[in-house]
Amino acid sequence: MHKPLFITGIGTGVGKTLVSAIITEYLQADYWKPVQAGDLDCSDSNQVELLLTNTKSYIHEERFKFKLAASPHQAAAMEGVKMMPEDFQLPFTANRLVIEGAGGLMVPLNDTFLMVDLIQRFRADVVLVVRDYLGCINHSLLSYELLCKRGMNIKAIVFSGTMNIASAEAIVQQLATDIPIVQVPDIRQITKETIQQISSSFNHSLVI
Numbered sequence: 229m230h231k232p233l234f235i236t237g238i239g240t241g242v243g244k245t246l247v248s249a250i251i252t253e254y255l256q257a258d259y260w261k262p263v264q265a266g267d268l269d270c271s272d273s274n275q276v277e278l279l280l281t282n283t284k285s286y287i288h289e290e291r292f293k294f295k296l297a298a299s300p301h302q303a304a305a306m307e308g309v310k311m312m313p314e315d316f317q318l319p320f321t322a323n324r325l326v327i328e329g330a331g332g333l334m335v336p337l338n339d340t341f342l343m344v345d346l347i348q349r350f351r352a353d354v355v356l357v358v359r360d361y362l363g364c365i366n367h368s369l370l371s372y373e374l375l376c377k378r379g380m381n382i383k384a385i386v387f388s389g390t391m392n393i394a395s396a397e398a399i400v401q402q403l404a405t406d407i408p409i410v411q412v413p414d415i416r417q418i419t420k421e422t423i424q425q426i427s428s429s430f431n432h433s434l435v436i
Contacts, residue, residue: 266297
């Protein structure tokens with residue numbers, strides 16, 4: 229039985245939803261976003277569902293949905309909710325499960341419970357999504373070090389979009405020499421066809 233595959237990133241807006249859609253399509257897996265904060269009319273679950281072409285994947289309902297686009301603990305507090313570890317149980321499925329996190333590893337779900345703690349609670353393998361921006365090397369290496377320190381299994385590092393600073397990619401690759409590196413190109417118009425096309429190339433570059 230395969231472990232759940234948790235898609236996390238080095239920050240917010242780095243391409244986790246795009247990568248989640250690609251991997252979900254590639255594996256024909258189920259998809260689950262435990263916490264959605266903001267954008268309830270166009271949630272990450274909605275976006276992934278619209279991008280899939282296979283008939284096997286199932287989109288599981290979020291455990292928590294909050295109106296405020298903010299850190300999950302802040303969005304929850306605005307609605308008088310405190311999320312606890314025991315609130316999170318994996319949805320039942322006989323299929324592979326792709327889980328998309330919110331923000332990065334140290335995003336708080338409450339005052340003491342972090343996103344990385346949720347990954348460990350699920351005993352999930354990890355895909356780390358990296359995008360090029362000022363500070364991405366620091367955020368990438370910190371995220372990698374934290375995952376290693378926690379003894380977590382990193383299945384792949386995904387570079388989302390073009391890495392304009394070649395040294396950034398080289399430094400991350402040099403550190404994580406034993407982890408598959410996957411490139412996802414910049415996509416001007418994200419459609420079912422582009423997701424299907426990119427996911428098919430995973431066959432040659434990554435076995436999850």
